[in-house]
Amino acid sequence: MIISLRSISYDDLKKQLSKDDKIVINSCSSCIVACGVGGTSKMETLENMLKADGYNVIGKDLISIGCTLNLVEKHRKDIKKKDMYDEATVIIPLICENGLKGIEHVFSDKKVIRIAKTLGTGNFTMDRGVVLTNPFENVPMEASVEGYELFEVAEELGLFEDFFDEFDAPEMEREYANFTVNGEELTAEKGRNLLTVCEENGIEIPHLCFDEELTGAGVCRMCLVKIKGARDLQPACCTPVSDGMEVVTEDEELNHYRRIILELVLASRNHNCLTCSKGIPNPMFSCELQKLMRKFGIESSRYENTSEPITVDVSSPVIEYDANKCILCGRCVRACEEIAGQCNIGFVNRGSDTMVAAGLNVQMDQSACAACMACVNVCPTGALSERVIHFIGKDWKPVKVYADYAE
Amino acid sequence: MGKTIAEINGIRDNVIKKEAEDKKLIRIYVHMGTCGIASGATSVLTTLRKEIKENKFKGAKIITTGCAGICSKEPLITVALPGQEPIMYEYINDEKAKEIFASHVMGGEIVTEYAFLRGMETQLKERMENNGIIEGEAVVDSSIPGIEEVPFFAVQEQRVMKNRGLIDPNNIDHYIGRDGYQGAIKVLTSMDSAEIIKVVLDSGIRGRGGAGFPTGLKWKFAAQEPDGMKYMLCNADEGDPGAFMDRSVLESDPHSVIEGMIIASKAIGAHMGYIYCRAEYPLAVETLNKAIKKARAYGLLGENILGTGFDFDIEVYEGAGAFVCGEETALMRSIEGLRGNPRPKPPFPAHAGLWEKPTVLNNVETLANIPQIIYKGSEWYAGIGTEKSKGTKVFSITGDINNVGCVEVPIGTALSTIVNDIGGGVVEGKRFKAAQLGGPSGGCIPLAHIDVPVDYETLQEYGSIMGSGGMIVITDDKSAVDIAKFFMEFCTEESCGKCIPGREGTKQILNILNKIESGRGDASDIPKLEELASVIQKTALCALGKTSANPVLSTLRYFRSEYEEAVSKNN
Numbered sequence: 001m002i003i004s005l006r007s008i009s010y011d012d013l014k015k016q017l018s019k020d021d022k023i024v025i026n027s028c029s030s031c032i033v034a035c036g037v038g039g040t041s042k043m044e045t046l047e048n049m050l051k052a053d054g055y056n057v058i059g060k061d062l063i064s065i066g067c068t069l070n071l072v073e074k075h076r077k078d079i080k081k082k083d084m085y086d087e088a089t090v091i092i093p094l095i096c097e098n099g100l101k102g103i104e105h106v107f108s109d110k111k112v113i114r115i116a117k118t119l120g121t122g123n124f125t126m127d128r129g130v131v132l133t134n135p136f137e138n139v140p141m142e143a144s145v146e147g148y149e150l151f152e153v154a155e156e157l158g159l160f161e162d163f164f165d166e167f168d169a170p171e172m173e174r175e176y177a178n179f180t181v182n183g184e185e186l187t188a189e190k191g192r193n194l195l196t197v198c199e200e201n202g203i204e205i206p207h208l209c210f211d212e213e214l215t216g217a218g219v220c221r222m223c224l225v226k227i228k229g230a231r232d233l234q235p236a237c238c239t240p241v242s243d244g245m246e247v248v249t250e251d252e253e254l255n256h257y258r259r260i261i262l263e264l265v266l267a268s269r270n271h272n273c274l275t276c277s278k279g280i281p282n283p284m285f286s287c288e289l290q291k292l293m294r295k296f297g298i299e300s301s302r303y304e305n306t307s308e309p310i311t312v313d314v315s316s317p318v319i320e321y322d323a324n325k326c327i328l329c330g331r332c333v334r335a336c337e338e339i340a341g342q343c344n345i346g347f348v349n350r351g352s353d354t355m356v357a358a359g360l361n362v363q364m365d366q367s368a369c370a371a372c373m374a375c376v377n378v379c380p381t382g383a384l385s386e387r388v389i390h391f392i393g394k395d396w397k398p399v400k401v402y403a404d405y406a407e
Numbered sequence: 408m409g410k411t412i413a414e415i416n417g418i419r420d421n422v423i424k425k426e427a428e429d430k431k432l433i434r435i436y437v438h439m440g441t442c443g444i445a446s447g448a449t450s451v452l453t454t455l456r457k458e459i460k461e462n463k464f465k466g467a468k469i470i471t472t473g474c475a476g477i478c479s480k481e482p483l484i485t486v487a488l489p490g491q492e493p494i495m496y497e498y499i500n501d502e503k504a505k506e507i508f509a510s511h512v513m514g515g516e517i518v519t520e521y522a523f524l525r526g527m528e529t530q531l532k533e534r535m536e537n538n539g540i541i542e543g544e545a546v547v548d549s550s551i552p553g554i555e556e557v558p559f560f561a562v563q564e565q566r567v568m569k570n571r572g573l574i575d576p577n578n579i580d581h582y583i584g585r586d587g588y589q590g591a592i593k594v595l596t597s598m599d600s601a602e603i604i605k606v607v608l609d610s611g612i613r614g615r616g617g618a619g620f621p622t623g624l625k626w627k628f629a630a631q632e633p634d635g636m637k638y639m640l641c642n643a644d645e646g647d648p649g650a651f652m653d654r655s656v657l658e659s660d661p662h663s664v665i666e667g668m669i670i671a672s673k674a675i676g677a678h679m680g681y682i683y684c685r686a687e688y689p690l691a692v693e694t695l696n697k698a699i700k701k702a703r704a705y706g707l708l709g710e711n712i713l714g715t716g717f718d719f720d721i722e723v724y725e726g727a728g729a730f731v732c733g734e735e736t737a738l739m740r741s742i743e744g745l746r747g748n749p750r751p752k753p754p755f756p757a758h759a760g761l762w763e764k765p766t767v768l769n770n771v772e773t774l775a776n777i778p779q780i781i782y783k784g785s786e787w788y789a790g791i792g793t794e795k796s797k798g799t800k801v802f803s804i805t806g807d808i809n810n811v812g813c814v815e816v817p818i819g820t821a822l823s824t825i826v827n828d829i830g831g832g833v834v835e836g837k838r839f840k841a842a843q844l845g846g847p848s849g850g851c852i853p854l855a856h857i858d859v860p861v862d863y864e865t866l867q868e869y870g871s872i873m874g875s876g877g878m879i880v881i882t883d884d885k886s887a888v889d890i891a892k893f894f895m896e897f898c899t900e901e902s903c904g905k906c907i908p909g910r911e912g913t914k915q916i917l918n919i920l921n922k923i924e925s926g927r928g929d930a931s932d933i934p935k936l937e938e939l940a941s942v943i944q945k946t947a948l949c950a951l952g953k954t955s956a957n958p959v960l961s962t963l964r965y966f967r968s969e970y971e972e973a974v975s976k977n978n
Contacts, residue, residue, distance in 0.1 A: 124796065218751035219906050221946045233945060233955075238751045260942045264911035302935065303915045306924075328904065347746060347904065352914045354904030 127312025409706015422584025440474025473659020647846025667774030847875020850961025
């Protein structure tokens with residue numbers, strides 16, 4: 001993983017901007033997210049701050065792997081984003097310096113502002129988060145197996161440990177909605193997504209197809225909630241909060257529906273949720289389906305599983321696609337369109353024969369897959385996974401990869 | 408160039424004049440809906456044309472029309488001699504057609520043997536009032552029943568289908584001659600959006616696609632949206648098994664739908680419309696395209712309609728065979744060129760529909776009602792029906808019944824009237840078991856409740872729905888489990904695969920039904936079915952998913968003992 005830290009203060013950023021600028025903020029969705037300098041929420045924070053200060057932010061765009069040049073090019077040409085990028089005069093990319101080179105190349109006609117300084121490579125640790133282990137030559141720090149925590153690095157090099165602080169900008173005028181969830185009174189900006197707002201307030205709503213970086217789809221029906229006055233149960237992931245809303249997220253009835261839905265999922269295809277190794281508590285790759293199965297205490301399904309085994313697609317060098325574990329939540333389809341800008345993954349067939357497929361229903365390596373991992377990062381089960389993690393538990397064998405010319 | 412309003416009115420007067428002149432000719436109507444063509448109407452038509460040519464017979468005119476309504480007696484032809492009552496013949500083939508031509512058309516002798524009835528559907532009211540006598544039309548053979556004596560026709564109230572069996576759907580003048588496009592002229596010249604919506608609201612018409620949402624209200628929501636791009640859509644993706652009302656309307660009177668769309672677009676401020684028609688209706692698609700072309704040539708569609716300054720055009724969009732595309736949001740995705748999957752509502756289409764623009768989607772039958780509501784007024788329309796549901800409803804009755812066909816009755820007509828009087832009862836040797844209304848989304852009404860009035864609220868009370876108008880009559884030789892299985896098979900196959908309850912739930916219900924049917928079921932299966940069905944009803948994403956388990960719930964409600972018997976072997 002590439003380690004980068006914010007290198008510019010909010011005031012310095014503002015000095016580089018004028019009120020006439022049309023600003024687009026984009027971000028890589030890879031290492032920089034783990035370093036706390038990029039991702040959807042960070043783009044939103046910066047957008048809100050700049051808007052509150054009177055700057056004209058015309059849009060934002062998440063790119064699955066920002067250092068892949070052709071992905072960036074594709075985003076610029078994307079039919080849905082082209083107009084926005086054409087109009088922009090300034091690009092603020094939340095990206096490492098490696099990716100910055102590509103951005104500067106693709107947007108050579110515009111002003112590009114550097115946000116981060118890239119320091120070396122590192123790892124993710126369970127207890128200390130992201131650490132820098134191998135600083136670059138120009139960074140005055142020694143390599144370390146244990147690694148340096150980001151705050152240490154920031155202190156040492158005079159960089160910023162956190163992202164821009166919202167309090168540095170004046171408070172934005174926002175319209176707020178007052179509503180209740182399970183009797184608790186909440187306030188949030190009008191129009192925000194109910195599921196996200198609930199989670200921010202510590203109210204968990206089970207969900208499978210929702211990912212905060214993607215548009216809501218209301219597919220899995222796990223997040224159905226009761227809203228007073230609504231004719232039917234509503235998916236929280238597709239419901240904007242509004243004034244006076246009265247929401248119930250959990251009761252015996254709703255949990256009954258959730259249990260049945262989980263049982264239905266368990267009876268479809270081959271979900272060995274009780275034994276599958278994807279349950280390892282890794283923040284990037286843990287299985288959300290398994291978590292829910294445990295939460296609701298589902299050990300077996302009362303429904304008959306008539307599915308036939310499906311061949312696992314291992315054609316891609318980096319992505320393994322095991323359709324047996326797919327729950328058709330469509331996150332990968334949306335990620336491929338919205339984050340990767342590729343539209344390489346889609347649905348084929350109908351009803352219970354529906355499948356997620358790459359390209360024109362071909363193997364992954366036969367399709368136009370850019371191996372950007374946008375789909376893998378959002379998959380809530382073990383259907384799409386990075387191939388390396390399947391070596392867990394096996395002994396590494398030393399392999400000679402280059403000739404020793406000294407001999 | 409397009410025509411002016413005066414010219415359209417001129418056409419109307421001419422057609423009326425010409426029709427009066429035509430009465431001096433021998434007219435042969437060949438009823439050529441898809442039903443008629445499937446039974447051999449094309450060959451009958453060719454035979455008749457050949458006969459005219461070979462005999463060099465002058466003074467006879469052949470008119471092709473849409474379905475005459477009673478599909479089980481197709482092919483049908485009607486022969487009208489000057490000064491005589493028209494005679495409708497049933498089950499015609501080439502030989503019979505030749506015989507009728509020689510005897511009736513050329514010789515003036517009615518072939519009583521093949522005759523079905525005397526008179527035409529348009530004269531029904533007049534005949535009923537005057538004891539079957541029409542001025543200027545002599546009764547020749549009173550042994551043939553008059554149309555007012557045939558319950559299939561006598562009990563019906565023709566509004567949506569007033570032109571069926573009478574006009575040539577491919578001839579726009581025929582439609583104009585029967586007050587066609589007068590409603591459009593009225594709204595384009597003298598009504599604003601609020602006035603149109605008020606008339607439609609006052610008429611009390613509710614969506615005929617199945618849900619029964621007040622049409623005027625739908626328009627009002629879309630009209631309230633800020634000006635800009637808006638769309639007017641017509642849902643002609645009639646997919647329920649056993650439903651063919653919309654097809655019949657489209658094939659026999661396409662201009663009524665086009666006129667309805669012009670009125671609706673004026674009301675909501677739309678300038679572009681699509682008719683989403685299933686590709687499995689090739690004749691309807693062809694008829695519609697011809698009608699739209701004709702309407703454009705007359706200046707009734709396109710820019711500056713009839714010189715009134717209002718622009719509106721229509722395109723026909725053919726579906727690709729998915730039942731779910733009849734669901735409004737899936738239909739819109741399909742028009743956009745995407746996979747036809749529903750999406751959660753809200754936002755409702757009136758706010759964000761096709762290409763996220765305000766959109767109104769109305770069913771074929773709803774739109775076909777609109778021109779008359781505007782032309783004749785809301786009071787006329789609300790004159791029949793029940794307190795909460797006004798007007799008529801077209802049903803396609805099919806299954807184990809004598810008279811298969813399209814019937815239009817006032818809302819609130821008893822089910823028994825439709826089945827026994829209009830439908831002529833179930834086929835001989837069998838007993839009525841239930842009528843399935845609303846296709847796979849509906850439910851059945853058993854013999855015990857056969858007298859219920861057919862309206863939105865009552866049917867819901869009895870676990871069924873009005874639906875789009877499919878009515879399948881089932882006799883007692885079919886088992887309830889079988890009925891449920893048939894519809895569940897349909898729902899499972901036609902599920903779009905998007906939401907878990909709709910995709911996996913329907914599949915599991917079908918699994919359990921298969922198990923019960925093959926004698927492997929046990930007592931726990933019945934509560935399991937009920938539980939799963941109610942979960943699907945509550946949690947599925949779209950209306951089709953939510954209602955997909957209804958056939959199971961409704962057969963369980965009325966024929967539970969049959970399920971219990973089927974699983975009792977293993978207890």
